[in-house]
Amino acid sequence: MEKIPYKTYLDEAEMPKAWYNIRADMKNKPAPLLNPATHQPMTAEELSPVFCDELIQQELDNDTPYFPIPEEILDFYKMYRPSPLVRAYFLEKKLGTPAKIYYKFEGNNTSGSHKLNSAIAQAYYAKKQGLKGVTTETGAGQWGTALSMACSYFGLDCKVYMVKVSYEQKPFRREVMRTYGASVTPSPSDTTNIGRKMLAEFPGTGGSLGCAISEAVEVAVGSEGYRYVLGSVLNQVLLHQSVIGLETKIALDKLGEKADIIIGCAGGGSNLGGLISPFMGEKLRGEADYRIIAVEPASCPSLTRGKYAYDFCDTGMVCPLAKMYTLGSSFIPSPNHAGGLRYHGMSSILSQLYDDGLMEATSVVQTNVFEAAEMFARVEGILPAPESSHAIRVAIDEALKCKETGEEKTIVFGLTGTGYFDMVAYEKYHDGEMSDYIPTDADLEKSLSRLPQID
C-alpha cells in the first residue's frame, strides 16, 4: 500500500464546482427567521433592505441541493484553495496513538482563517447587484479582514465596525484591513444614531459585538447602494463554507480513507457547518455513518448548556429572530476568554441537526485548549488560532482514547486558522495568567430568562 502523503492538495480540476446545501437533505428543516415585530417568517422582500438579493435566495432555499459556484469566485478560490488536507503524522507519533489523524487547514491565506470562503461569495453577489459597498462588524477581526480582502478584489467599499476594545488592543488586525482599503471604525462611534446613544449613555465603553452589529446594519440600511453582511450563523454562510467539507471529502476519497469521527470548533457554526456538510449529507441519506462532534468553549456553551428557542441574533435586537441553541442574547462571555467563539447562539441548521441527535457537542476549558495548541504547534509546526485549538483538544482526546482501546479510528478535524494575531492570549497562557471561567447556572438562567416569547 502506498504511504499516504503528509499533505494532500486537490488539482484545480478536482476542486468542487458547486456548494452543497445541507438543508436539501434535512428531514426536519431549520426553523425560519422571524420578523421581530410580527413573529411571522421573514420574506425575501422584508430582508432586501439589509441583505443582497441573491444571498437572500440562498438564505431561504431549503430545497436546492447544489448551487454552482460562480466562475469569478472559483478564480478567487484559486489564490488560496484548495487548502491542504494534512495527515498529522507528527501528532500521531507524539501521542503514540494507533488512530489516523487528518486536519483540513484553512489558515493559509492572509485573513488567517476559513472566513474568506464566504466573504468572497458575499462580496461577489454585492458587486453583481451593482452595490457600492457593504458594512459589517468584527470582533476578533478575522471576519473583517476576510471581508476587506474580498471587497478589495471586487472594488467594493467596505465599512467595518470593530468593537472598540479590539480596535485598540488589536491594531495589527486593523492595519491589515486598512491595507486592503477598508475603513475601520471603532464601535460605538458617532457615525450612527445607536452609536451616539451608546456613547452618551456609557461614555468610555469598550463596545460590544451587539452594538457593532447594530451600527453596521444602521449604516447599510441608511446608505444608498449598501447592504449588511455577516460572517457566520446564517444559512448562506454555511452554504459557502461547504467548500471546506467538499474538498475534504474528495481528498479522503482519493486517499481511500473513510472518516470515523469529524470534529470542528463551533462559535456561530460557519466552520463546523461547512466541514461536516457532505458527511452529514451522507448520514441524512443513510449512505454512511459518522460521529460528528461540535466543540465549544466552556465559557460560552450554547449547544451543551443553552436552550433551543427563538432568540434575538444581536444584543441590539434589530435583526430577525432565529431559532437556535442559545444562551440568551444578553449573555456575555467572560472577557477573559481569548477565542473568537463568543457568540451567544448557534446556526439554526446545526441547532436542528443537534436537536435531532445527528451530532454530538462537548465543551472544553481554556487552559486545556492552549495546552493542546502549544503541543500541536510544536509537533505539527503550525501555530493555531485559539478557536481552532478547541477542535485540536478534542481530536487529541479522541486519539488518546484510541491509544487505550487500540482502535485505529480515522479522525478528521478542522484547523480553521492561525493564531498570529492572537499572541496576547498565548502570552497570558505562558505567564500563567489565563483562567478557566465557566458561567454558573445562575448566570445562564438570568440571560435565558430574557428570551423573547414566541407562540
Place this chain on the structure above:
Amino acid sequence: MEKIPYKTYLDEAEMPKAWYNIRADMKNKPAPLLNPATHQPMTAEELSPVFCDELIQQELDNDTPYFPIPEEILDFYKMYRPSPLVRAYFLEKKLGTPAKIYYKFEGNNTSGSHKLNSAIAQAYYAKKQGLKGVTTETGAGQWGTALSMACSYFGLDCKVYMVKVSYEQKPFRREVMRTYGASVTPSPSDTTNIGRKMLAEFPGTGGSLGCAISEAVEVAVGSEGYRYVLGSVLNQVLLHQSVIGLETKIALDKLGEKADIIIGCAGGGSNLGGLISPFMGEKLRGEADYRIIAVEPASCPSLTRGKYAYDFCDTGMVCPLAKMYTLGSSFIPSPNHAGGLRYHGMSSILSQLYDDGLMEATSVVQTNVFEAAEMFARVEGILPAPESSHAIRVAIDEALKCKETGEEKTIVFGLTGTGYFDMVAYEKYHDGEMSDYIPTDADLEKSLSRLPQID
C-alpha cells in the same frame, strides 16, 4: 496548450533530495573566512568552538556539488514544503503586462519566512553532534522564530538574544518563540560579559544586532554542549536555502517554462542565494543564461554602494573576517527602515558572483516598496513581508517595462515571507509617516574608512 495552474506544488516524490552547492561550479571561489588575529584562513579546528562540526565542513567545502539532505530534515520539510510556485495571474492582469510572472512563496509556515529551511538543518546537525542546545541572535525575529521551531522539533535548548528594542516593540514574535519553548533574552543583558559592559556604558540602550551576536557567541563558546548558529550570510546557509531554487527549477521545468529574469531581495543573501543557485549553476556551466537581479534597500545598499573587501561580520568584531560587499561593520541603517534587510555586508558567495558580473543589483526606496506591497496584497491576496516586497517592487517594474516593449518575458521572483508581524511598518505607510532615508556619501565614507586592513 494546457493553461498553467495558478499554483504548482511538487509531489513528495519530485522534491529535491540533495542541496546544491553553487561553489562547486564557481570558477572564482568565494574568499575564505579569515582569523581576525592572524588574518589567515580559518581552519575547521578554529571554527569548532563556535559552530557544529558538520556545518563547518559544509561551510568550507568549495568542491562537492551536492549534499544529500538527511531523512530527518526531509521529514520536517514535508510539514511546510514544497512551497508553491505561483503564477501571478492577478498581478499580470492588474499591470496589463504581456510578461509572465511567477513567484516562489516561502511564507506558508509559522516562522513566516524561508528561514526555516536552514534553521532545521542547523538544529539537526547540532542534535546529531549530541549538543544540548544552540544560541543565536535575532533582530526582526524571523530567524529566531524559525530556529525556535527547529529546536523544539529536535528537543534542543534554544537561547535567543533579541535586540532589546525589537523585544519590546515586537512582543508577538517573542511569544511565538516562547510557544516553541525558546528562552528569549533582551540584548544587551546581564547574562554575558559583553552585555554587562554595554549596560554599564550605555544604560537604557535599545541594543543592536552586533551586540546580540556577541552575546550569543559568548554564551555558546562558554557553555558546555552549545554552539552558535546564524541565519544568513554563511556559505552553509546558502547551501540549505538552495532547496528554494531547486524546487522552483523543477516546477518550471514541469510546466515547460524557462525563466528570463530572476529577482530576489538581498539582506545577507540567504534567500537570494538559495533561489538563484540552480539557475546560476546553469549559467556558470554555460548551459543557459538568465538575468539575475538582487534587490536591496536604498537605506542599506551593500552591493550597489558598498566596497568589496574583508570586513568584520559583527560590530563586536568577535567573528571571523569575511570578504564581501560591505558598508563597513560600523554602518547602522536608519532606524526608520522597516525591513529586515539591515545587514552591513553581503554573503561572500553572492559578493563574488556580483563582482564577476554574473548578476545585477539595484536598490529601492522604502515607500516605493510599500506601494508595491500593498498593490500585491490587494491583487494576489498575500500580505507580504517588507523584505520580500523589495523583490515585488522590481518584478513589477520589469513587468511594466515588458508592457512598454511588448516583450513576453518570464519573470520569477522570491516571495520570502508574510508581513503579519510587520503591521507597525504598514501602519506608518498608511499614515504617511514613512520616509525614504538614503545614506549620504559622507555616511558611507565614514563607515567604510574603518574597514580592517588586510594585506
